[in-house]
Structure formats: structure tokens, C-alpha cells
Amino acid sequence: MLTLAAIMIDGVIYASWLFLVAIGLTLIYGVMNILNVAHGSLYALGAYAAAWLVGEYFLAGWPPFASFAVLIVAAAAVGLVFGTVIERGLLRFMYGRDEIVIVLVTYAVFLILEDVMKLVWGVESYMPYQPRYLLGNVSIAGLPFVVYDLCLIGVAVVAGGLVWLGLNRTRLGKLLHAVIFDRELASAMGINVTRIFTGTFVVGAMLGALGGAATAPLISVSPGIGVEVIVIAFAVVVIGGLGSIEGAAIGALIVGLGRATAVHMLPEIELFIVFGVMSLVLVVRPEGLFGRRVVRKI
Amino acid sequence: MGGGGRTIPALLVTLAVLLAVHPMLPGWAVNMVGLSLANGLAVLGLLVIMRAGLVSFGHGLYFGLGSYGAAMAATFLGVTDAFLMIAIGMASAALVAFVLGFLMARYRGIFFALLNLAFSMLLYGLLVNSAVLGSTDGFSMPIPSYLGYAPVDATSRVSFLLYALICVLAFAAALVVHRYLQSTMGYIGEGIRENEVRVEYLGASVRRAIHIKYVIAAAITGLGGVLTVLLIGHVTPEDTVYWTKSGELVFVAILSGTGSVAAPFLGSMLFELVRTYALQYAPDLWQMLLGATLLAVIMFLPGGLWSVVRLARRKA
Amino acid sequence: MSTVLETRGLNKRFGAVIAAADIAIAIGPQEVVGIIGANGAGKTTFINMVTGYLKPDSGAILYRDREITALGPRAVTRLGIHRSFQIPQIFPELSVFDNLLVALGIAAETGITFWRPLRTPALTERAEEILERYRIDEYRDQAVGVLPQGARKLLDIAMAMVGAPTVLLLDEPTSGISADEKMAMMDTIMAVLAAAEVTVLFVEHDMEVVARYARRVAAFADGAIIADGDPDTVLGDSEVRTTVVGPELHRRG
Known part of the structure; x- marks a missing residue:
């Protein structure tokens, strides 16, 4: 019973983390049809910026509890700056080209940003553990959990909820759906597709950076952290269906609970779970659990 | 496809030159040429499916199956002969590709790319969890013999034998792929890239064609994996099946261009050369250089380096 | 054997749109059939079903009295039914x-x-x-x-003709071609097809082209065949004139 409770809670925490890193990826794909490999870099940039700022913040001796705001500010700043630069400076010249070509372009951005981070922050690691320690531990069903980790669930729910509301309950969301449905038609109807693309990419980038910033207090931030994250995030969004927010949530839950089960019962197959589920889903439903299938017109 | 008639003589001349210059090359250069050709073979495999419009982000799967197949045969099954290792490595890659091919042939575009990525990461997960295979550290393999001939002096003669073997196999594979691309099956690949619907309406099976190409691609990339491990003598999951290796193969393929079977070797040679210097003098700028190059090729040189060669030839 | 290609009660819906309603037609060897109808009348859907790109919801397609309803494009092509496309493939x-x-x-x-x-x-x-x-x-x-x-x-x-088909379905062979080039182009095509003794169905919007080359005309409206017979009769039919011919003239004007 204790194991089951541990699996459930661990699983949901891990799923929240997965959802945070995957939601920006799926949003960008859903609106722009861009599978953004550089999402891994945005995650890492968010983590680095947060780690560095939190370090400076605590050195300055300012009130500790406001350090959570520092994490969020770091993520927003990274997303705004890098999102704008990548989309305006590069991706906009690629619209209309083959999906695979655009994937390669974002792969190039990923490679470049890997070294940019080394140049800016060096190769040693940062450990901004303070925000996580501040909140202490809590005991649930006799099992100890770190409160900060449980807060990730809340962050994921809020982030997911805001994106969902933005897409489905606002005027802007309606415009986005029009763009998703038919880019040219939307443009002809007077919708500023260019601005919507830039906005979507920046929001997606902010979400990626937020994933990194929220993770920074849990890990040692060092070169290469974006590498593994991007393939796992791919797996999550593919399982749920590329471009679907609900799908990303379900995909994250499946992978999160699956992984937690593996960790507690059969640690050897941990890495297997993610890609095992992804392969299985692609085999049965290539468009993912919540994806749409498109038939070519001839 | 233009200039197809000159490819084979040009490859033959290159082979002769590579074999002739061996005594003059310093050890590091021999090693570099060998590695470039082995890696070039892996990229040549990728070229076979890219000509049909399919890019795999997990082709390291087959590179790794070749490497691990050969190395495991040597270390755990007591296989000592290099040719047998090559056969085992290629067969492992081809066999897995044959099975997975039934599935892969149903996918295109990013789904094909990602499904390959998923299977390569599955193998990666398997390897890093296998203590007996040294998990992330991998394991070393003994020096092979060649048809019963076991070199005693493990430095000069081994390297010439292996070097010559790699050169000859690279040439042979290039020749086979060149002929293949000129055949009906090869042209069907062009058709699939350009317009699948028409290929089916001409009466050819797109799935069958992709399946066949997929297996050929895997076998050739597997060969590249075997030869690499024969050269290095050590195999790790990260250098063979991890997605960064797959990314590198795609990178070299795009850099080289898919216009000729010679292109992957040319691109691979350049890649190894630059990497050697970059890692020595500016290790923190290597990936940035890769990324910038990739962007430049995509934007200004969609046919890769090969389009420059073709242009130079046309002017000549 | 009097029919080469025959369809029986073909039905196809896309959501609320009826793309094919009980289409029954029998075509004999070397007939040249013009298919007319407004946009969305189900002409291309008909060709897509006959050549295996789309499966009908119900009904049967027969080639030389053999049922081919379940076959895909490749198998249909291999049997000898080829097609061309509105957007050249x-x-x-x-x-x-x-x-x-x-x-x-x-x-x-x-x-x-x-x-x-x-x-x-x-x-x-x-x-x-x-x-x-x-x-x-x-x-x-x-x-x-x-x-x-x-x-x-x-x-x-030309690519559709390479495999020496028995039946050829042409989907708007003259769309996108200027009016003065149409006839020359159709002359070229029809000469080759006649020499090859092929059974032809062609979708066409230009009634002059239809009148000149078709030996039989089938008019489509809302997924159904509303008239089928010799060109003069069909093109003179009052329902065809209001639903197909009139709008087409208007479209050209």
C-alpha cells in the first residue's frame, strides 16, 4: 500500500515536470507545425538563468521567499529574449518549407545554444538548492515528500490551465484556432498571422524556460542538461498527439506513472518505459492519443 | 544523377590513391582516414533512405547494432575473424531493420524520424542497463585476425590490413549503392520522395520499396559501425546509439548532400578533419560551429557540399 | 462481355456531405464517356473510388465482371485501370x-x-x-x-498510359489550359487513346470539349447521376441545363 501511494505521488510529480517541459513544445507544434529541437536549449537556458540569478539573489541577502519570483522572472526573460530572437531572426525565413527541414534548423539552433551556454556560464555546475530547502518536507501517508516537489504539481496545473483557457476561452484563442485550421485563409481574413506566430513561439519558449527554471533547484545545472530533456519531451508530446495540450497532459501522466512504477518495482527498465510507451503508441495510433489524422487531397 | 558515368572511375582512382599513400601517412592520419570512411559508410546508409525523402533521427540504432554485434561476437562468443565480425554486425543491423521495417514503412516525415529515434533510445536504454556490457562505459574487444592470419606486430601491419579493408569495403559499398540508385528500385525512391501517390498509381508498392531501402540503409550503416569498432577497439552506447550520434549522421548527410555516393565520404572526411582541430583548439565552440554550418548549408547550399563539386565539374 | 467497368449502388459520405449517391453505371469496351457536373458534384470522388484511393461506404465496383471494390490504387492499376489527375501527379x-x-x-x-x-x-x-x-x-x-x-x-x-491500360480515367484533362489550346491538346490525347483502343472516362467542365469528344455523357449532381446517354440528349436535358450547363457557361463568362 505504501509503495502504491509512493508510486502515485512520485508519478504525479514526475508527470507534472514532464508536462511543464512538454507543453511549450506541443503548443508551438500545434500552432506553427514546428517540432522545436531547441526547446531543450530553452529549458537549459531557463535553468541556467534561474540558477545564476538565485545564486546572486541569496548572496545579496534579500528576503528568501521572494526567490520564487526570481525563478519566474528568469524564465520569462529567457523566453522573451531567446524566443523573439529565434523566431524573428531565423524561423520566419523558413515558413513553408518541409517540416523535416525546420526540425533541422531548430537542431542547428540547439547546437549553437549548447555552446553559448558554455561560453556564458562556463562548464562547472550550479546548484540553486535554496528555494527547495525553504519549503521543507511534509509527510503524506507516512512517506516524506519535499514540499517544493509537490508545488510542481500546482505549477503544472496552473500553466496548463492558463494555456488551455487562453486557447479555448479567449478571442485570441479563436484567432489561433483559425490559424491552425488554415493559415492562408486566416491571413486572408485579416488575422495577423506573423504576430500570432511570434507570440506563440515566445509563449512556448517561456514555458520551456519555466520548465528549466522550476527544475533548477532540484538538480545540478551543468552543460548538456537540455539533451536528454528534449528527447523525453518529444516522447511525451508524441504519445499525447503532436499539438494537443490535453494530449501532453495525458502523455505526461502515462509516462510519469509508468516511470514511477518502474523505479519502485523494476529500476532496470526505467529508461525503457518512456520510449517503450512512445513506440507502442506510434504503432497503434501514429497521430498520438489526441492527434488528428490528415488525408491528402488529390 | 548527372555525371553518373564518371562516378565509378573516380571512385576507383580514389581507392588506388588511398591505398598508395598509406606508407606516407602518419599514424593519426591513417586513423582519421579510416574513421572518416567508416563514418562515411554510416552516412551512405542514411543517404539510401534520404533519397526516398525519409530522414531518420535514430539511425544510430543501426550503427550501434553493427558495433555491438561485432564487438559482442568478439568478446563473448570468441569470434576472432574480422570478416565474420563484419558479417555478424551487418546481419544484426539488417535483421532488426527487416523486422522494424514492416512498421517504419507506414510512416513518413517527422513520424518516421521520431519512431526511429524512439527505437534507438530503446536500444540505448537496454545497453546502459546491461552491466555485463559495461553499461555507459561500454567494453573493449580483442584485436581480430584476418582469414586465419593473426598479425603479431600489433601496430603497423594491423593498421595497413584494416585500413585497406576499410578502403575496399567503402569502395564496394559505394559501388553497390551507386548501381542501386540507377536501377528501377533506386528511381522508385526518387519517385517516393517526389510523389508517392503517383508511384502507387504506376503500380509499384511504396511500402515494399521503403522496406527494402530501410534494410539496405541499415546494413550499410551497420557496416560503418563494425568498421568503427574494429578501428577503435572499444564500444560505448553514447558513441553509437545515443541520439546525438544519430544527429551527427544526419548532420554529415545534410552537409555532404545526397547527390552522389561519393558525397558522404567527402563530407565525413571534412567533418573528422575539422573536429580533430576544433576539439583541440576550441572545444567550447565545436557545437556552435556545427550549428552555424548546418544553418548555412540549409539556407545557402541545399544540395550540400556535393553541389559545389558538381558546379566545379560543370565549369571544368 | 459487354461491360468493362461497372459500378453498382456506390455511396460515399464525408460527414454531412453526400459525395456519392447510388451511382450505377456500366461502360462498354472503348466507350468514350464525358463526365460533367458542378464543383462538388462528386466527379473526382467517383474516380477516386473506382481507382481504389477511397473506399465507398457501400456498393460494388466491377472490372470485367470481377469485383474490385476492396482493392487499393496499386492493385487497380495492375489490373489495367489507370488515371490522370486534376493536379498533375x-x-x-x-x-x-x-x-x-x-x-x-x-x-x-x-x-x-x-x-x-x-x-x-x-x-x-x-x-x-x-x-x-x-x-x-x-x-x-x-x-x-x-x-x-x-x-x-x-x-x-502520358505516364498513366505507359502501362497500356484498358480503362483510363482522366480528371479534368484541360483544367488550367487556355481556351485556344484546349482543343489542340485534346486532339493529341484523344488520337493516342483511340489508337490504343482504350476505354475512356473524362471529367470536363467545357461543354464544347464534351460535345466534341464524348460519345456518351454522364451528368453528376449532388453525388448522383442525373442523366446518362448520348451527348445531344444529355446536354439538351432540361435538368442538366439548369444544374450543370448553365452554371458552367456562367463560370466561363
Whole structure:
């Protein structure tokens, strides 16, 4: 019973983390049809910026509890700056080209940003553990959990909820759906597709950076952290269906609970779970659990 | 496809030159040429499916199956002969590709790319969890013999034998792929890239064609994996099946261009050369250089380096 | 054997749209049937179903009294029913010559095709013949993606004819072609088809073209055949005049 409770809670925490890193990826794909490999870099940039700022913040001796705001500010700043630069400076010249070509372009951005981070922050690691320690531990069903980790669930729910509301309950969301449905038609109807693309990419980038910033207090931030994250995030969004927010949530839950089960019962197959589920889903439903299938017109 | 008639003589001349210059090359250069050709073979495999419009982000799967197949045969099954290792490595890659091919042939575009990525990461997960295979550290393999001939002096003669073997196999594979691309099956690949619907309406099976190409691609990339491990003598999951290796193969393929079977070797040679210097003098700028190059090729040189060669030839 | 191609009670819906309603038609050897109807009347859906690209919701398709309803495009093609497309389905980056070579290579496919070069003297010669027959030899070595629409249409049809079909379905062979070139182009096509003794169905919006080349006309409206018979009768039919012919004239004006 204790194991089951541990699996459930661990699983949901891990799923929240997965959802945070995957939601920006799926949003960008859903609106722009861009599978953004550089999402891994945005995650890492968010983590680095947060780690560095939190370090400076605590050195300055300012009130500790406001350090959570520092994490969020770091993520927003990274997303705004890098999102704008990548989309305006590069991706906009690629619209209309083959999906695979655009994937390669974002792969190039990923490679470049890997070294940019080394140049800016060096190769040693940062450990901004303070925000996580501040909140202490809590005991649930006799099992100890770190409160900060449980807060990730809340962050994921809020982030997911805001994106969902933005897409489905606002005027802007309606415009986005029009763009998703038919880019040219939307443009002809007077919708500023260019601005919507830039906005979507920046929001997606902010979400990626937020994933990194929220993770920074849990890990040692060092070169290469974006590498593994991007393939796992791919797996999550593919399982749920590329471009679907609900799908990303379900995909994250499946992978999160699956992984937690593996960790507690059969640690050897941990890495297997993610890609095992992804392969299985692609085999049965290539468009993912919540994806749409498109038939070519001839 | 233009200039197809000159490819084979040009490859033959290159082979002769590579074999002739061996005594003059310093050890590091021999090693570099060998590695470039082995890696070039892996990229040549990728070229076979890219000509049909399919890019795999997990082709390291087959590179790794070749490497691990050969190395495991040597270390755990007591296989000592290099040719047998090559056969085992290629067969492992081809066999897995044959099975997975039934599935892969149903996918295109990013789904094909990602499904390959998923299977390569599955193998990666398997390897890093296998203590007996040294998990992330991998394991070393003994020096092979060649048809019963076991070199005693493990430095000069081994390297010439292996070097010559790699050169000859690279040439042979290039020749086979060149002929293949000129055949009906090869042209069907062009058709699939350009317009699948028409290929089916001409009466050819797109799935069958992709399946066949997929297996050929895997076998050739597997060969590249075997030869690499024969050269290095050590195999790790990260250098063979991890997605960064797959990314590198795609990178070299795009850099080289898919216009000729010679292109992957040319691109691979350049890649190894630059990497050697970059890692020595500016290790923190290597990936940035890769990324910038990739962007430049995509934007200004969609046919890769090969389009420059073709242009130079046309002017000549 | 009096019919080559026959459909019985074909139905197809896309959501609320009825694309085919009880389509029954029987076509004899070497008939030349013009198919007319407004946009969305179900003409292309009909061709897509007959050639296996779409499966009907119900009904049957027979070729020489053999049911072929469940077959896909490749199997249908292999039986001898070929088609051309409203938007030419060709290989844009390959030259006209290579497009034809691929078609010829697939049609001639025998035994091992992995090693023998496609560019054999026999196939090359046949490709040259086809270029002349369809009057597209001037574009021989150009990438087809940059050709004028007329040449692309002709190549599309030439490729469909490579496998020597018994039945050929042409989906708007003259769409996108200027009015003064249409007749010349149809003359070229119909001469080749007549010489090859092919059964032809062609979708056409221009009633002059229909009247000139069709020996029989089937008019489609809302997924159903509303008239089927000799051209004068069908084109003179009052319902056809209001639903098809009138709007088409208007469209051209």
C-alpha cells in the first residue's frame, strides 16, 4: 500500500515536470507545425538563468521567499529574449518549407545554444538548492515528500490551465484556432498571422524556460542538461498527439506513472518505459492519443 | 544523377590513391582516414533512405547494432575473424531493420524520424542497463585476425590490413549503392520522395520499396559501425546509439548532400578533419560551429557540399 | 462481355456531405464517356473510388465482371485501370524524360531491379517515342516542376498510359489550359487513346470539349447521376441545363 501511494505521488510529480517541459513544445507544434529541437536549449537556458540569478539573489541577502519570483522572472526573460530572437531572426525565413527541414534548423539552433551556454556560464555546475530547502518536507501517508516537489504539481496545473483557457476561452484563442485550421485563409481574413506566430513561439519558449527554471533547484545545472530533456519531451508530446495540450497532459501522466512504477518495482527498465510507451503508441495510433489524422487531397 | 558515368572511375582512382599513400601517412592520419570512411559508410546508409525523402533521427540504432554485434561476437562468443565480425554486425543491423521495417514503412516525415529515434533510445536504454556490457562505459574487444592470419606486430601491419579493408569495403559499398540508385528500385525512391501517390498509381508498392531501402540503409550503416569498432577497439552506447550520434549522421548527410555516393565520404572526411582541430583548439565552440554550418548549408547550399563539386565539374 | 467497368449502388459520405449517391453505371469496351457536373458534384470522388484511393461506404465496383471494390490504387492499376489527375501527379524535381523512365521501369518490372540500370536502350527508346507522341519532346530534360501547365497535364496522362491500360480515367484533362489550346491538346490525347483502343472516362467542365469528344455523357449532381446517354440528349436535358450547363457557361463568362 505504501509503495502504491509512493508510486502515485512520485508519478504525479514526475508527470507534472514532464508536462511543464512538454507543453511549450506541443503548443508551438500545434500552432506553427514546428517540432522545436531547441526547446531543450530553452529549458537549459531557463535553468541556467534561474540558477545564476538565485545564486546572486541569496548572496545579496534579500528576503528568501521572494526567490520564487526570481525563478519566474528568469524564465520569462529567457523566453522573451531567446524566443523573439529565434523566431524573428531565423524561423520566419523558413515558413513553408518541409517540416523535416525546420526540425533541422531548430537542431542547428540547439547546437549553437549548447555552446553559448558554455561560453556564458562556463562548464562547472550550479546548484540553486535554496528555494527547495525553504519549503521543507511534509509527510503524506507516512512517506516524506519535499514540499517544493509537490508545488510542481500546482505549477503544472496552473500553466496548463492558463494555456488551455487562453486557447479555448479567449478571442485570441479563436484567432489561433483559425490559424491552425488554415493559415492562408486566416491571413486572408485579416488575422495577423506573423504576430500570432511570434507570440506563440515566445509563449512556448517561456514555458520551456519555466520548465528549466522550476527544475533548477532540484538538480545540478551543468552543460548538456537540455539533451536528454528534449528527447523525453518529444516522447511525451508524441504519445499525447503532436499539438494537443490535453494530449501532453495525458502523455505526461502515462509516462510519469509508468516511470514511477518502474523505479519502485523494476529500476532496470526505467529508461525503457518512456520510449517503450512512445513506440507502442506510434504503432497503434501514429497521430498520438489526441492527434488528428490528415488525408491528402488529390 | 548527372555525371553518373564518371562516378565509378573516380571512385576507383580514389581507392588506388588511398591505398598508395598509406606508407606516407602518419599514424593519426591513417586513423582519421579510416574513421572518416567508416563514418562515411554510416552516412551512405542514411543517404539510401534520404533519397526516398525519409530522414531518420535514430539511425544510430543501426550503427550501434553493427558495433555491438561485432564487438559482442568478439568478446563473448570468441569470434576472432574480422570478416565474420563484419558479417555478424551487418546481419544484426539488417535483421532488426527487416523486422522494424514492416512498421517504419507506414510512416513518413517527422513520424518516421521520431519512431526511429524512439527505437534507438530503446536500444540505448537496454545497453546502459546491461552491466555485463559495461553499461555507459561500454567494453573493449580483442584485436581480430584476418582469414586465419593473426598479425603479431600489433601496430603497423594491423593498421595497413584494416585500413585497406576499410578502403575496399567503402569502395564496394559505394559501388553497390551507386548501381542501386540507377536501377528501377533506386528511381522508385526518387519517385517516393517526389510523389508517392503517383508511384502507387504506376503500380509499384511504396511500402515494399521503403522496406527494402530501410534494410539496405541499415546494413550499410551497420557496416560503418563494425568498421568503427574494429578501428577503435572499444564500444560505448553514447558513441553509437545515443541520439546525438544519430544527429551527427544526419548532420554529415545534410552537409555532404545526397547527390552522389561519393558525397558522404567527402563530407565525413571534412567533418573528422575539422573536429580533430576544433576539439583541440576550441572545444567550447565545436557545437556552435556545427550549428552555424548546418544553418548555412540549409539556407545557402541545399544540395550540400556535393553541389559545389558538381558546379566545379560543370565549369571544368 | 459487354461491360468493362461497372459500378453498382456506390455511396460515399464525408460527414454531412453526400459525395456519392447510388451511382450505377456500366461502360462498354472503348466507350468514350464525358463526365460533367458542378464543383462538388462528386466527379473526382467517383474516380477516386473506382481507382481504389477511397473506399465507398457501400456498393460494388466491377472490372470485367470481377469485383474490385476492396482493392487499393496499386492493385487497380495492375489490373489495367489507370488515371490522370486534376493536379498533375508527377515527380517535380525529375526531368520529363526521367518521369517517363520511372513509369516505364515500373511497368516493365521483372525480376531483380536493384542492380540492372533503369536507363536501358530499350526503355530510353520508348521514352523518346512517348515524348514525340504527346508533343512534349521540347521539354525533354527540364525539371517538370517548372513546366507550363499544358505540358504537365500531358506528361501526367502520358505516364498513366505507359502501362497500356484498358480503362483510363482522366480528371479534368484541360483544367488550367487556355481556351485556344484546349482543343489542340485534346486532339493529341484523344488520337493516342483511340489508337490504343482504350476505354475512356473524362471529367470536363467545357461543354464544347464534351460535345466534341464524348460519345456518351454522364451528368453528376449532388453525388448522383442525373442523366446518362448520348451527348445531344444529355446536354439538351432540361435538368442538366439548369444544374450543370448553365452554371458552367456562367463560370466561363
